[in-house]
Amino acid sequence: MNALVQLVAVTKRYADAPALHPTNLSIERGKTTVLIGPSGCGKSTLLRIIIRLIAPDSGTIDFDGSQITAANIDILRHRIGYVIQEGGLFPHLTARANILLMARHLEKSDEEMRTRLSELCELTRFPENLLARYPLELSGGQRQRVSLMRALMLSPELLLLDEPLGALDPLVRASLQKDLKEIFARLRQTTLLVTHDLAEAAYFGDEIVLMNEGRVVQQGSIIDLRERPANPFVSEFINAQRSLAVL
Amino acid sequence: MNALVQLVAVTKRYADAPALHPTNLSIERGKTTVLIGPSGCGKSTLLRIIIRLIAPDSGTIDFDGSQITAANIDILRHRIGYVIQEGGLFPHLTARANILLMARHLEKSDEEMRTRLSELCELTRFPENLLARYPLELSGGQRQRVSLMRALMLSPELLLLDEPLGALDPLVRASLQKDLKEIFARLRQTTLLVTHDLAEAAYFGDEIVLMNEGRVVQQGSIIDLRERPANPFVSEFINAQRSLAVL
Amino acid sequence: MKRIRKAGKEEIQPLFRRFRIVFHFCAVLPFLIFTCSLFCAQPVLIGSKKFTESYVLGEIAKRTLNEAGIPAEHRQGMGGTIILWEALRGGQIDIYLEYTGTIAQEILKTERQLSVQEIRDALTKTGVGMTEPLGFNNTYALVMRRNEAQRLGIRTIGDLRKHPELKIGLTHEFLDRRDGWRPLRQRYSLPQLNIIGIDHALGYAALANGSIDVKDAYSTDAKIAENDLVSLVDDFDFFPKYDAVFLFRTSLRDDAIAGLHGLAGTLDEARMIRLNAEAERTKNYTTAANLYFQNAVGSTVTTGESFWQKLARWTLRHLELAGFSLLLSVMTGIPLGIVASRGGATGNMILGFAGVMQTVPSLALLALLVPLPFFGISVRTAITALFLYGLLPIVRNTASGLQDIPRSLRESAIALGLAPAARLWRIYLPMASRSILSGIKTSAVINIGTATLAALIGAGGYGEPILSGLNLNDHVTILEGAIPAALLALVVQWSFDLLDRILIPKGLRL
Amino acid sequence: MKRIRKAGKEEIQPLFRRFRIVFHFCAVLPFLIFTCSLFCAQPVLIGSKKFTESYVLGEIAKRTLNEAGIPAEHRQGMGGTIILWEALRGGQIDIYLEYTGTIAQEILKTERQLSVQEIRDALTKTGVGMTEPLGFNNTYALVMRRNEAQRLGIRTIGDLRKHPELKIGLTHEFLDRRDGWRPLRQRYSLPQLNIIGIDHALGYAALANGSIDVKDAYSTDAKIAENDLVSLVDDFDFFPKYDAVFLFRTSLRDDAIAGLHGLAGTLDEARMIRLNAEAERTKNYTTAANLYFQNAVGSTVTTGESFWQKLARWTLRHLELAGFSLLLSVMTGIPLGIVASRGGATGNMILGFAGVMQTVPSLALLALLVPLPFFGISVRTAITALFLYGLLPIVRNTASGLQDIPRSLRESAIALGLAPAARLWRIYLPMASRSILSGIKTSAVINIGTATLAALIGAGGYGEPILSGLNLNDHVTILEGAIPAALLALVVQWSFDLLDRILIPKGLRL
Numbered sequence A, B: 001m002n003a004l005v006q007l008v009a010v011t012k013r014y015a016d017a018p019a020l021h022p023t024n025l026s027i028e029r030g031k032t033t034v035l036i037g038p039s040g041c042g043k044s045t046l047l048r049i050i051i052r053l054i055a056p057d058s059g060t061i062d063f064d065g066s067q068i069t070a071a072n073i074d075i076l077r078h079r080i081g082y083v084i085q086e087g088g089l090f091p092h093l094t095a096r097a098n099i100l101l102m103a104r105h106l107e108k109s110d111e112e113m114r115t116r117l118s119e120l121c122e123l124t125r126f127p128e129n130l131l132a133r134y135p136l137e138l139s140g141g142q143r144q145r146v147s148l149m150r151a152l153m154l155s156p157e158l159l160l161l162d163e164p165l166g167a168l169d170p171l172v173r174a175s176l177q178k179d180l181k182e183i184f185a186r187l188r189q190t191t192l193l194v195t196h197d198l199a200e201a202a203y204f205g206d207e208i209v210l211m212n213e214g215r216v217v218q219q220g221s222i223i224d225l226r227e228r229p230a231n232p233f234v235s236e237f238i239n240a241q242r243s244l245a246v247l
Numbered sequence C, D: 001m002k003r004i005r006k007a008g009k010e011e012i013q014p015l016f017r018r019f020r021i022v023f024h025f026c027a028v029l030p031f032l033i034f035t036c037s038l039f040c041a042q043p044v045l046i047g048s049k050k051f052t053e054s055y056v057l058g059e060i061a062k063r064t065l066n067e068a069g070i071p072a073e074h075r076q077g078m079g080g081t082i083i084l085w086e087a088l089r090g091g092q093i094d095i096y097l098e099y100t101g102t103i104a105q106e107i108l109k110t111e112r113q114l115s116v117q118e119i120r121d122a123l124t125k126t127g128v129g130m131t132e133p134l135g136f137n138n139t140y141a142l143v144m145r146r147n148e149a150q151r152l153g154i155r156t157i158g159d160l161r162k163h164p165e166l167k168i169g170l171t172h173e174f175l176d177r178r179d180g181w182r183p184l185r186q187r188y189s190l191p192q193l194n195i196i197g198i199d200h201a202l203g204y205a206a207l208a209n210g211s212i213d214v215k216d217a218y219s220t221d222a223k224i225a226e227n228d229l230v231s232l233v234d235d236f237d238f239f240p241k242y243d244a245v246f247l248f249r250t251s252l253r254d255d256a257i258a259g260l261h262g263l264a265g266t267l268d269e270a271r272m273i274r275l276n277a278e279a280e281r282t283k284n285y286t287t288a289a290n291l292y293f294q295n296a297v298g299s300t301v302t303t304g305e306s307f308w309q310k311l312a313r314w315t316l317r318h319l320e321l322a323g324f325s326l327l328l329s330v331m332t333g334i335p336l337g338i339v340a341s342r343g344g345a346t347g348n349m350i351l352g353f354a355g356v357m358q359t360v361p362s363l364a365l366l367a368l369l370v371p372l373p374f375f376g377i378s379v380r381t382a383i384t385a386l387f388l389y390g391l392l393p394i395v396r397n398t399a400s401g402l403q404d405i406p407r408s409l410r411e412s413a414i415a416l417g418l419a420p421a422a423r424l425w426r427i428y429l430p431m432a433s434r435s436i437l438s439g440i441k442t443s444a445v446i447n448i449g450t451a452t453l454a455a456l457i458g459a460g461g462y463g464e465p466i467l468s469g470l471n472l473n474d475h476v477t478i479l480e481g482a483i484p485a486a487l488l489a490l491v492v493q494w495s496f497d498l499l500d501r502i503l504i505p506k507g508l509r510l
């Protein structure tokens, strides 16, 4: 089997409405899978289920061949990097302490941490002198980059990115996209990326998963989606993005 | 004078670094002014100074001909709508209560509020049945739309929007952009919009203000910026965006 | 405002209203205090001295007034003659039972025997009224075993002359008094030589086992009936009259005065002895007092207050003390906490003050409040002390709860242009509600605990049994108060937990 | 671990370490308690009865031991003979002053006059040792005005026979006692008939103004010197001997026993009267005791403990009581609060328990703890009670602080894969620190206030002056304790405010 993560018939409903209808999804090793879809279609829910911030109502999730359960999740989490949509930076820790939190906990060497940190700052174009600031002292885009660094710090096997570049300016964003894509390819990094930007999806996505109202509507390459849309919603969604590109 | 807001030599520095060098800016009545620039260049700071969440270190800000002071700001704030970058929804209030907060405070009639609310839900494509949910029960994009509705509720004279569409999917985003632009034009709405998306800036911006490192670098139409860049940074910034449009 | 209220199906409204209510209280605070002091001052206050007969007659007066629809309270066992008299003069009580002889000697300080009318005239000048005698004379008497007296044919004190062999045991006080043994012996020319000084209680035992044959006693002492004794007639009228009368403030409401006058002439010695005996047997003054009404009116048989009735009374009073003081603490503490949350000198001062209040030991606080004019020995004093104790947790938690609100949300509220008051009402206070309620809960529990000390100044509540238990070194009685107090604390905690569900907005509990 | 410590320049480390420290305390808690109880048990404990002479001799014994380098504490005025005797037998005190007559009658329960040796032999069997008499005999005596006695030539009790006209005033107790007036009169065939019973204190006044001529007194009563009286020689040795001796546990350290023996024979009646007079004049037992050393050794003139020395002693003790109990409350309350924050039955139980503890009135709690074996009349009891009182605010604020952490941040911590313990240490507790510290501050202030009650069981602290002030109805003395307690509360609050700056992470104070 080549899938790192395998979701089988996973469902979830909140008090008043289903958020995820029975969903199957496999995240291939070494590839970047992009999750797109309208706001509220269940993308974040899916990520939260994989890292088990919420438990699925039914269905199973396998990670690297073994089923994820409440018992083994804490260890598995060390192998997963997760960037939460809202940032989720701890206000009582500086940017540096936020990023190094887990590395320290796992008692990495100072040397190793320092090197990795510089690497990451360079990658995300984050000025090193801002590392001593608290989250409340950073701008929105700066915070987002700190979150990203925190997730990348331990070079996790699986990266779950929930709109990691949403608040970035085009300059940083363009180069970050380029670098990330390169790194992902070089390290054969398995990534599940949520974005609302079809261009970004097309750029990163070896495989694109389009969701709507709690269901996977179509899965395939961007070409598949554009040229062989499974239903009218797919073409509508793709064309909307196109119409944005006024420039 | 045709400027609704006039900033003269406004500066601001945080503990360790200047965030805003002496800045002049006028926001024209009835037009949409777009603020773009790299992450951390001071866009949010500028907005926060206008609505006086932070006081400027020096310089003056006039609103509708009279200077903004600590004394008159509370009344002026009623004439300004502000969408904060992080959403800033109150967790103890439902989406509806968040949106109606100020209207209720100003004792608008039920009828008026109901009509306006439906209008806004339609505009932002927000399902009315989600109005009874608390912020924690909404998805990221849904929350962003609630913030937007809250700012638009009282039809303010000045709209300050800090990346209001960042978390929206292309479908909603495209139609929302179209509708907003229409409305802004029809109502001759004065708007100051922060975005990191140059396409969006070009689409909305009667006037585009490009900032970098706490300074206004160039101000003008998108054509001006593209064809008569004030310095190399401008062209670099514009081209970065272009390179994103891979589709 | 009407319109807003109509929009009440929205969730912001109830929230708003809930907090608004609390703050409306704030506005009417002075009024409430005033009402309370009226309320607290309103019932007629009956005092009694520290002995059985005085307790029983206090209860009788109370029930008499109550049956006439006049609210009355009985402060039991406040002290001796001087304390009661001063309390009556000072208005801390309205009524108490006194004896004509005592009035003449200790209050009017005269040696002469005064008539009832003379006494009444003298008292009226000081603003105190007096009823006609109730019907019994509680003076000294000499008592003997009934069978012995019958055998020897002794009925009067004079008859003792014929029996010089009788052993006489007298209390030291009686031996000492100017109207005691020495002049009595002279007056009656008594021949007995075998006189011993003996403690009053021991004397009854000595009388029972024949070690002595005659002793002195108060004429209505319950022991006379219990030990089957007989008191010898004072045929020379040697002993001064100690007729029982009620003293009252002349400013007392007329119906209450009329009620007291109605008691005149309704109690002879035999009956009073029976009531006293009943009180000592049952250890329950209300039961004894009820006996009076039973015989007098032949009405329904009411037994004395049962344990459950007492419990209910303590509980009500305890709730009243703790509840009212908590209300004051909340109404004062939250605004103070809001100010303190802004930090600075004022904030430190407020926290400092609340802290210092918490430090003053409860005993010392009561001791310092009691001498002040407005306070004195009253429910007001207890409530004030409790209020001060309950302040700190509320002030501090309000402050820290407000400070813990994330900056982005505070700024949103400001940017919306909400007026400062509305910001507080609609945003800050609801968001800090968990912390504030946690402070209120701590304060409520502290108040319930400290309210037990209120009994020290006669304010009642669970402290009543705890204190008497401590005095009597009786663990069961202590527990009669301590267990309900603990249970009450639990109940209060749990009801506050329910309140949490109402007052902490649902959005904060996700 | 080493590596982590090296990375200490980062800000997460100090935070982590700070909290770690508190929890390391948790681990050594049992050890600390053990140390404390050793520490508390170590000094030699001297008890005294509730009257001046006993106090003064207690102080003398204490200073004697201290000067011999033996730590000693004096528990003043613990009660009467039986209480002290039982405390000595039970090991709650090591030494107290007793009188041979009292030992014979009340402890050994014999009617005979026993010799010192007989008494010592009897006591030794029960594990109690006795010194030789100190030199004065505190028994009954008859006293007269000195000039009157000289004028009439009266020196002994027998001399009274020649003056039947003298008026004799006696206390009721003396009139009653088996070794009192009646047998005395018989033994000496006294002719006086004019005998009145009179209160002891009033008797001195009566003697002074000539209403009476002779009265009974204790032979070392300070009043004898003050009123310039003379006690008549008991030429028939009628009164039993009440020689003062120290009783001690035979298990007491040898050097302490030797020190006590050294006091034998060093104090005659005249000197004891002077010391008693000094104590009553200055209201300071230490000063009086120092007088003894001054005359005895002719050494440096040490005046009694000055106000500032006393203040220092009270403050230290108060800090010890409040500080140690606060430490216990913190170490227990935070873990309990963490559990309680998860809600559910356990959480409710914990909050319920802490609440109930808060409700038990302090007096009742002390009354209930004292009879338990481990506790008794000791510092341990006071600390335990304070610890229980301090629990609630900490538990509750820890719980509500943790519950107030935004969900998104809680989830971030989980998603990172931090182990539950690390999550608590590094994320949750620091984020809840403001609320937790606010609870600790409330608890500290409550402890400082309640610690004043510790004086009730002789544990010292600011309660000492407050209690004696309340007893003497002396407001100045109350304030000597109340004001420092209030100041201490302020100081503690302010130092905690400083602590806020250290313990509340800077990122939360922006």
Ligand SMILES: Nc1ncnc2c1ncn2[C@@H]1O[C@H](COP(=O)(O)OP(=O)(O)OP(=O)(O)O)[C@@H](O)[C@H]1O
Residues within 6 Å of the ligand: A130, A136, A137, A138, A139, A140, A141, A142, A167, A169, B014, B015, B016, B019, B038, B039, B040, B041, B042, B043, B044, B045, B046, B085
């Ligand atoms: N409280 C603060 N203390 C210190 N520095 C601050 C503080 N708030 C913001 N800054 C700094 O000021 C600069 C401008 O911040 P601002 O939030 O205005 O940026 P921005 O243009 O909105 O960026 P973005 O697009 O990332 O939101 C940033 O470098 C930021 O780190």
Ligand SMILES: Nc1ncnc2c1ncn2[C@@H]1O[C@H](COP(=O)(O)OP(=O)(O)OP(=O)(O)O)[C@@H](O)[C@H]1O
Residues within 6 Å of the ligand: A014, A015, A016, A019, A037, A038, A039, A040, A041, A042, A043, A044, A045, A046, A085, A196, B130, B136, B137, B138, B139, B140, B141, B142, B167, B169
């Ligand atoms: N706790 C909750 N209770 C009830 N409904 C919820 C809750 N959390 C999310 N939802 C709903 O579930 C649906 C899916 O939410 P989700 O956050 O997964 O959307 P999303 O695809 O990430 O959207 P976006 O792009 O806007 O972030 C939404 O309609 C949201 O309103």
Ligand SMILES: [Mg+2]
Residues within 6 Å of the ligand: A043, A044, A045, A085, A162, B139, B140, B141
């Ligand atoms: Mg989402």
Ligand SMILES: [Mg+2]
Residues within 6 Å of the ligand: A139, A140, A141, B043, B044, B045, B085, B162
């Ligand atoms: Mg910004």
